[in-house]
Amino acid sequence: MTTAAPATRTGRRPWLLPTLAGYRPANLGWDVLAGLSAGAVVVPQAMAYATIANLPVQVGLYTCMVPMLVYAMLGGSRAMSVSTTSTIATLTATTLVSAGVATSGKDPVGDLAMLTLLVGAILTLARVFRLGGAVEAINKSTIIGVQIGVGATVAVGQLPKLLGESDNVTGHGFIRSIVAVVGAVPHANLATVILSACSIVLLVLLKRFAKRVPGPLIVVVAGILLAAFTPLPDVGVRLIAHVPFGIPLPVLPSFGHIVQLVPGALAIAMMAFLESAAVARGIRDPGEPQIHSNQELLATAAANVLGSFFQAMPSAGGFSQSAVNKSAGARSQISGLVTVALAVLVALLLAPVLSLLPEATLASLVFVAVIGLIDVRALIRLARLSRADFWTAVVTAALGLSAGLLVAVAAGVLITFGLVIRELSRVRVAEKGERHGRLALSVDSSMYTANILETENRVLALVDAARPVDAVVLDLWHMRVTSATVLEGLQDLDRELGGTGVALLLANVQPGARTLLDKSEWFRGLVAEGRVYDSAEAALAGGS
Incomplete structure (x- = not known):
């Protein structure tokens, strides 16, 4: 049985005596x-x-x-x-x-x-x-x-x-x-x-x-x-x-x-x-x-x-x-x-x-x-x-x-907290398909300081296994926020791929992460070069 008045179930309760919000005098005996x-x-x-x-x-x-x-x-x-x-x-x-x-x-x-x-x-x-x-x-x-x-x-x-x-x-x-x-x-x-x-x-x-x-x-x-x-x-x-x-x-x-x-x-x-x-x-x-x-x-x-x-x-x-x-x-x-x-x-x-x-x-x-x-x-x-x-x-x-x-x-x-760090460090990168020489990869977890290096290595391994490819589409749907360390990791990945003739394309960059990325000259350069897409599908189609 609930006793709160309907208005108090979703509204903000007072900080003092919060359980008396919407109190009914009939409940005093109980x-x-x-x-x-x-x-x-x-x-x-x-x-x-x-x-x-x-x-x-x-x-x-x-x-x-x-x-x-x-x-x-x-x-x-x-x-x-x-x-x-x-x-x-x-x-x-x-x-x-x-x-x-x-x-x-x-x-x-x-x-x-x-x-x-x-x-x-x-x-x-x-x-x-x-x-x-x-x-x-x-x-x-x-x-x-x-x-x-x-x-x-x-x-x-x-x-x-x-x-x-x-x-x-x-x-x-x-x-x-x-x-x-x-x-x-x-x-x-x-x-x-x-x-x-x-x-x-x-x-x-x-x-x-x-x-x-x-x-x-x-x-x-x-x-x-x-x-x-x-x-x-x-x-x-x-x-x-x-x-x-x-x-x-x-x-x-x-x-x-x-x-x-x-x-x-x-x-x-x-x-x-x-x-x-x-x-x-x-x-x-x-x-x-x-x-x-x-x-x-x-x-x-x-x-x-x-x-x-x-x-x-x-x-x-x-x-x-x-x-x-x-x-x-x-x-x-x-x-x-x-x-x-x-x-x-x-x-x-x-x-x-x-x-x-x-x-x-x-x-x-x-x-x-x-x-x-x-x-x-x-x-x-x-x-x-x-x-x-x-x-x-x-x-x-x-x-x-x-x-x-x-x-x-x-x-x-x-x-x-050791188990939490281990879970955060776990890398989840999966292939989403390949079209017109472009390999789409999805990063199915957030990227942190603890896992950015392993994520980078996993992407490079998948690219090596799928060669020859011209570009890699990295779907960042799960990256809601980011950090300077993650930004540097993405830049390093771009350099590594570029050194082997593969272009890095980013897709689904979320607003929370983009707030920091937009401050980066490297990311603004990607935007200017047309290497940032709204979706992985659009990035794959862009190679046709």
């Missing part, structure tokens, strides 16, 4: 219900994700406030719910560890604020330079590989807590997590193991057979009630640290580890935008306004910049919470504002109650959430469709599990 439903998932889930980065649970709660509020004001998706995600939380953990923040013994809030601010600043620069499309060029297989690495690392990293140990080693990588699990097994607490197993089974069953029931909320409430009215704490079940009353107070970012935080911030910024754009497009209904990359960049950037001053983790659109928001009937980002209000009420009224939450309960939430990231079916599908994409995903995942997730993200980006 938005309130959706916001409450999403909040029942996103609030406990965000608290759980904070523990991945070894941060206090209230940091996850705070991430449901300012970032979600800012996105509701600027974002273009009607139903996307913005807080933190398992991928972003894991990269945050890895970044804080690699930067030395996690082992410094100091309060990490200032460094977290700087990390979130850096993420927002990087996204802001990407928006200024309109890099939304460039970021989205990252191969889907790279994202699959990173998510597999995240899923396996976090799932294994939660096992010590599920066994009753308090160690959080996710940020130290997959191998360190395996070692921690082996060390935790002999010291497992039976009550904690039973609680963890029951929580995981309940979450899986609700997710499988009662998708509309907020499983995370049910499990959190059950864990709190068990801790309050049974002797769980007395038998060794660990509770989370004290949760303070109130909404987050403003903080200033710390500059103590700013240089060390930059590499992680780059990886988080890229994944935050990729996840947000993918979720926004994935939940968009036909007929709704299109999702624009640069608008999403602005909204995600602002959410992180402003959130950094209010103790928020780096934020992005989350699929599970957004799916709940959408399925509950969200019509606009008013649903997001309702979720913000719910998070504020939880912080103001329920802090002492949250302090009764067992660590194992939150670990169960994280475990179930991230295990789905290990998408074996996606790997099988890639293997069937494209071996290059399959191996990109495998290499990225393997690097994530061995060298670390930041290395995996960097490698995935390099592999993706």
Whole structure:
């Protein structure tokens, strides 16, 4: 069901509160219900994700406030719910560890604020330079590989807590997590193991057979009630640290580890935008306004910049919470504002109650959430469709599990752009026919610096194979734009052909490319000599 007024589907939407363009008051009830439903998932889930980065649970709660509020004001998706995600939380953990923040013994809030601010600043620069499309060029297989690495690392990293140990080693990588699990097994607490197993089974069953029931909320409430009215704490079940009353107070970012935080911030910024754009497009209904990359960049950037001053983790659109928001009937980002209000009420009224939450309960939430990231079916599908994409995903995942997730993200980006450059470098020159001593060749791809030399060599090889010919007609229909390097390559081709008694004729020169070519004395000479034609057919006929 679409809710936008017809005029807003094709017209330009306002930059502030764009999802309220054409809003119908009758949709308010749906938005309130959706916001409450999403909040029942996103609030406990965000608290759980904070523990991945070894941060206090209230940091996850705070991430449901300012970032979600800012996105509701600027974002273009009607139903996307913005807080933190398992991928972003894991990269945050890895970044804080690699930067030395996690082992410094100091309060990490200032460094977290700087990390979130850096993420927002990087996204802001990407928006200024309109890099939304460039970021989205990252191969889907790279994202699959990173998510597999995240899923396996976090799932294994939660096992010590599920066994009753308090160690959080996710940020130290997959191998360190395996070692921690082996060390935790002999010291497992039976009550904690039973609680963890029951929580995981309940979450899986609700997710499988009662998708509309907020499983995370049910499990959190059950864990709190068990801790309050049974002797769980007395038998060794660990509770989370004290949760303070109130909404987050403003903080200033710390500059103590700013240089060390930059590499992680780059990886988080890229994944935050990729996840947000993918979720926004994935939940968009036909007929709704299109999702624009640069608008999403602005909204995600602002959410992180402003959130950094209010103790928020780096934020992005989350699929599970957004799916709940959408399925509950969200019509606009008013649903997001309702979720913000719910998070504020939880912080103001329920802090002492949250302090009764067992660590194992939150670990169960994280475990179930991230295990789905290990998408074996996606790997099988890639293997069937494209071996290059399959191996990109495998290499990225393997690097994530061995060298670390930041290395995996960097490698995935390099592999993706390597594949792009290879594709751009591929030469596609085909014969279109020969008439009256003129050979027509079609360049069926754009010409760039990366492929102009190979294109020139391919043309010369085809001419040698077709001799004797008097002229070569080069159909440039696909060359929409050009560059000085390509111009020089065409001039060199003309000299090479002319040296063997073959004339170069150009056809179908497009206006975008001709803008630069007309500035060239060489090209103006071709025009004056009648060697530039409107079509390849006209050039072939001209030889009669």
